Amino acid sequence: MLVGVKDAVKLIGIVITACCAVFVCTMFLNYYFDIITIEGKLTSDVSIIFYQAQVSTAKLVCSIAGGCLLMTSIIMLLFYIKHYIDTHKKELGILKALGYSNWKIAKNFWVFGCSVLLGTALGFAGAFLIMPEFYKLQNEEQLLPEISIHFHPTVVLCFVIAPTLLFAVLAICYAWIQLKRPVLWLLKENFQANEKSVKHKEEKSSDRPFISDLKRDTLRTRKILVFFILFASFCFSSMTQMSLSMKELSSEMMGIIMLVIGLVLAFTTLLLSITTVMNSNKKTMIMMRVFGYSQKECFRAIFGGYRPVSYLGFVLGTVYQYILLRITVDIVFRDMGNIPDYEFDIPVMMMSLAVFLAAYEIVMYAYYQKIKHVSIKEIMLE
16 A cells, blocks of 8 residues: 555644643653753752742643643544545555455554654654753753753653554554455445434435535534644644743743744644645535525535534633633742733634635635636546
8 A cells, every 4th residue: 555645744733732731741841851860969949949830831732732742643543544445445445455454454554643753753853952941041040050951762752762663553553443344335435334313414415405404414424624723723822821821930932832832733733724624525526516605605604603612612712721821820930929910811712713714714714716717627537
């Protein structure tokens, strides 16, 4: 099995997500391993309190940021494997018809784990490039003995080697599960195993307008894409608001890092998701145009259902960043006397919302214009 250039490019989402996760976690976990070496040198109560706050911050960032991005990377990997199998059903079906076992075919899917290796390696290297400046800012507090950067093999094992092996094994196992289907299902396009359930769905939706029914069906059959668009707006909302709201709680460098990571994750995930939606529904849009539906109606039927999802993601991101900052102030730094109170920043939220709406609508307008260039001839020749 060969993964083509187009298939490899689609994995850029996993590369970027893994890179962002490892970048943040490497920086804080490496700092955690370095800071715990000075615990025995602390003498004053102030330095002990500050030390405990720094240790708690490192644990909190690694567990929350790393955990969320890890789950997102896993979902992306499973989505791309399923998408690859769905778009190469005939080739895979022929291999099975020729006698290849599910396991023999699935073993080739280890290459999907290479995207994780690339992402984790880039994140690890980027973290060590930024780390001198990060340590310099941490040492400026002068409440702790100076902390130097050390290389910890455990960090490489946890954030580069282990994720690569985990995702390679996960890719093989998931592909093996997906391939446990009849050869007929792979060879015959639009094969339905349960015709009764299909008829039931048709009868259930027959009393709704066609555009509304198509919009519902697009969302229902692409649940993972709904999650990705939700995640994109969630990242934009939480990271932009957090980076602008924590001026007095953290350094300017950390704010910039969070802002860049949030924007990269948000736009990468959104563009990949919307592109997949469009490519998966080209035939539907062509048929709608053939039957006289306007470009606006085609766009509303295919993309319109995702707008409320993106708004929901923005709301969830706003709530998430507020809760996280409240936990940081009220729990992690509760014993630090010079930490200011944190209150929800409405102006920052409104500014983030305005930028989000503008960016989202610009992206949607770009894809609205792309509908014009969907070629009927191209679809008919597939």
